Amino acid sequence: MDSRSPLSPKEVVDEYFIENRTRLLEIAAFLDRLDRADAAYSSRDFRMQAFTEALAAISAGSGRLERIQLLLSDPTTEPLGALDRKSAFGAYDKGRKG
Amino acid sequence: MQYIDHHAHMVSRTTDDYQQMALTGCVAVTEPAFWAGWDRSGADGFDDYFRQLTEFEPARAAQYRIQHYTWMAMNPKEADDRELSRAVLARIPKFLDRPTVIGIGEIGLNRVTRNEIATYTEQVELAIAHGQMILIHTPHLEDKLKGTRISIDVLNSFPTIERERVMVDHAEEHTLPLILDQGYWAGLTLYPNTKVSAARAVDMIERFGPERICVAGACDWGPSDAIAVPRFIFEMRRRRHSEDLIRRVVFDNPVQFLSQSPKFKIRPRLAREGALA
Numbered sequence: 001m002d003s004r005s006p007l008s009p010k011e012v013v014d015e016y017f018i019e020n021r022t023r024l025l026e027i028a029a030f031l032d033r034l035d036r037a038d039a040a041y042s043s044r045d046f047r048m049q050a051f052t053e054a055l056a057a058i059s060a061g062s063g064r065l066e067r068i069q070l071l072l073s074d075p076t077t078e079p080l081g082a083l084d085r086k087s088a089f090g091a092y093d094k095g096r097k098g
Numbered sequence: 099m100q101y102i103d104h105h106a107h108m109v110s111r112t113t114d115d116y117q118q119m120a121l122t123g124c125v126a127v128t129e130p131a132f133w134a135g136w137d138r139s140g141a142d143g144f145d146d147y148f149r150q151l152t153e154f155e156p157a158r159a160a161q162y163r164i165q166h167y168t169w170m171a172m173n174p175k176e177a178d179d180r181e182l183s184r185a186v187l188a189r190i191p192k193f194l195d196r197p198t199v200i201g202i203g204e205i206g207l208n209r210v211t212r213n214e215i216a217t218y219t220e221q222v223e224l225a226i227a228h229g230q231m232i233l234i235h236t237p238h239l240e241d242k243l244k245g246t247r248i249s250i251d252v253l254n255s256f257p258t259i260e261r262e263r264v265m266v267d268h269a270e271e272h273t274l275p276l277i278l279d280q281g282y283w284a285g286l287t288l289y290p291n292t293k294v295s296a297a298r299a300v301d302m303i304e305r306f307g308p309e310r311i312c313v314a315g316a317c318d319w320g321p322s323d324a325i326a327v328p329r330f331i332f333e334m335r336r337r338r339h340s341e342d343l344i345r346r347v348v349f350d351n352p353v354q355f356l357s358q359s360p361k362f363k364i365r366p367r368l369a370r371e372g373a374l375a
Contacts, residue, residue, distance in 0.1 A: 005304055005337065006304075006337055006338045006339060007337055007338060015336060016297075065271050065298075066271055066272050069242075069243070069270065069271060069272040070243070070272065072239070072240055073240050073242065073243040073244065073272070074210075074240045074241055074243070074244045075244075076244065077244065077247075077248075079210050079211055079212045079214075079215055079248065080209055080210060080211040080212070081211070081212060082211060082213075083178040083209055083211050083213070083214075084209060085209070086175060086208065086209070088209070088237065088238050088239035088240050088241045089239065089240060090239045090240060091239075091240055092240045
């Protein structure tokens with residue numbers, strides 16, 4: 001299977017630039033909103049720590065998506081001893097106990 | 099274009115959704131047993147739910163000329179409760195002979211606890227003992243990779259399992275190769291926020307090819323879309339993919355997988371139909 005997009009590079013940009021420009025601005029607005037609430041908070045929340053690492057990974061060239069998925073994944077291999085909650089957090093808390 | 103949504107929790111949807119699905123080409127859905135969004139108070143509630151899945155929903159879908167099939171299971175969100183799980187598993191065999199039950203699912207892990215793994219393992223044993231196909235739920239977000247690995251390890255521990263009769267669902271870019279390389283089918287579920295977008299699903303088809311991959315909406319009681327598969331079709335067209343490739347992903351592949359149950363009545367399209375499309 002040829003894994004290239006059937007679209008030319010220009011067609012990819014023509015099709016997807018505007019919607020991704022919008023997403024970029026949404027991320028920027030989210031971070032500014034958080035700063036207005038408390039600019040120091042990000043460093044104390046494991047989700048935002050992972051988010052900040054993910055933003056850096058976007059600038060690191062191809063393979064971005066899998067790199068970010070791994071950054072946001074639980075790297076451990078042992079099952080939890082007991083159910084802690086029903087829903088996942090969206091990022092792994094490296095400081096969690098057990 | 100005709101399509102099949104192999105993962106749709108229609109008990110949570112309105113008849114308007116059935117109508118939208120029918121108007122956009124849906125000819126069949128398969129509905130895995132799932133969590134209601136709150137924990138049931140006992141196993142009797144599952145009896146009623148399984149009756150709803152096997153009696154009420156097929157009739158409701160038929161009004162829109164959609165075939166409705168279902169999977170029986172103790173869902174992963176309640177599977178940590180071992181006592182309840184044992185009671186529910188004991189009730190499942192009596193439903194397996196019903197005409198629209200095509201397998202055991204969705205089984206798997208949620209937060210990847212020891213209890214969830216024990217219940218999941220027992221459900222794989224149940225499926226094998228009754229010659230049933232299997233639909234696997236994989237966990238979301240940070241639990242996806244770890245949960246998928248353990249789910250596959252459990253499956254692979256059964257030497258008699260027929261891998262081509264098992265679909266591992268909710269695959270993403272970092273888990274899709276793990277699933278396909280082991281010989282299982284993979285499902286991509288198109289769902290806002292916690293799963294994959296139509297654009298990423300098309301990316302995965304481009305990167306990994308269409309072999310043993312199906313797409314579904316996984317619509318349920320949460321933010322979700324009953325016509326997510328038609329949006330995937332539109333995204334494929336936006337990328338200039340051929341109608342034949344699109345039809346393979348949304349119709350031929352689910353038919354190939356689901357037809358392994360003798361109860362599934364939709365037959366593969368003839369080659370000449372594809373040529374004429």
